[in-house]
């Protein structure tokens with residue numbers, strides 16, 4: 311035994327040394343640190359792209375957004391193909407990207423002008439004029455900035471980040487967005503952490519620890535709710551080409567407190583104030599859940615490239631999409647869906663009040679930013695350390711091992727040989743782990 315109490319170590323095939331029994335498939339062994347590329351991602355709210363171009367970093371790429379001659383939002387690389395200046399002209403940049411205002415680049419409506427030598431580009435990325443070389447310059451037809459396909463839906467600009475031909479956007483957005491009866495609300499924030507951590511934890515056991523005692527829960531009386539003491543086990547209830555559903559098999563039956571023999575204590579230790587049996591989060595439980603027919607209770611989805619539905623009940627569904635910015639920064643989209651028919655007439659105004667004054671306060675802010683973010687942020691959690699995962703981690707094991715092989719990146723870019731070889735390696739690793747566990 312070593313001085314830190316570690317018994318023995320094992321060497322992995324890729325040369326890492328792990329404590330005996332640690333999971334051999336790390337967070338990023340197959341999941342790309344900068345995200346899957348062959349997908350449509352939400353980029354920016356349409357209303358934020360006006361006459362002035364704005365820049366955003368996505369999946370490590372710097373993009374610039376502006377309105378083309380048709381008034382549609384176009385996206386190009388933010389680097390001018392002439393000599394590499396930022397087309398956005400932005401200089402007050404942060405690692406997470408913008409949007410920030412540029413300078414001297416919006417002189418021609420429908421085009422973007424490089425602030426350095428004044429080369430002008432249209433929405434497809436084609437250079438149409440080189441102002442400082444004059445009207446007879448031969449360069450414009452030869453210069454093209456990389457163009458990223460865009461689609462505007464539900465007030466959101468989506469961008470195809472892939473190298474290959476874009477798929478119809480409907481393949482990459484959960485179907486209920488396209489329901490005529492839907493209202494879509496978005497809340498976007500930058501989080502200092504890797505994108506994948508906040509996806510893979512969405513259906514692990516942390517909720518019963520982290521999400522049980524915040525003063526914001528006073529307002530909807532959830533602080534007094536009888537919460538289960540543990541999750542117990544998770545299982546994959548359904549699997550598709552680009553998604554899985556995960557259910558907790560023990561939570562519904564778990565007691566409010568449980569006894570731990572080694573500690574000679576119960577946990578949670580104080581439960582006398584938990585007397586409510588109905589769940590109030592997410593609105594009235596009298597209304598049926600409409601947007602996710604797969605979810606019988608507190609279950610959820612992992613959907614490629616980066617969608618999760620951590621919770622939802624009553625009249626609304628709460629989804630998140632984690633858009634990688636850099637390896638340590640993610641732009642977190644929280645999307646709330648409800649039905650127009652739940653809020654007819656003047657009640658629509660009441661929904662806005664409920665959404666801004668209660669829902670945002672409780673969920674994306676109170677739950678995610680106050681409780682999740684501090685634990686998972688850079689400096690608080692190191693995803694590159696060896697891990698030992700258990701029965702409540704089946705969702706993330708699947709996310710790390712199986713979902714990458716389902717991804718469009720695997721099918722279109724990684725190559726079938728690599729995918730087959732990786733699948734074989736996973737099988738070997740699982741067999742080895744099983745043997746070592748004996």
Ligand code: FES
Nearest residue numbers: 390392393424427
């Ligand atoms: S670098 Fe853009 S015009 Fe020269």
Ligand SMILES: [Fe+2]
Nearest residue numbers: 516517521682
């Ligand atoms: Fe959480």
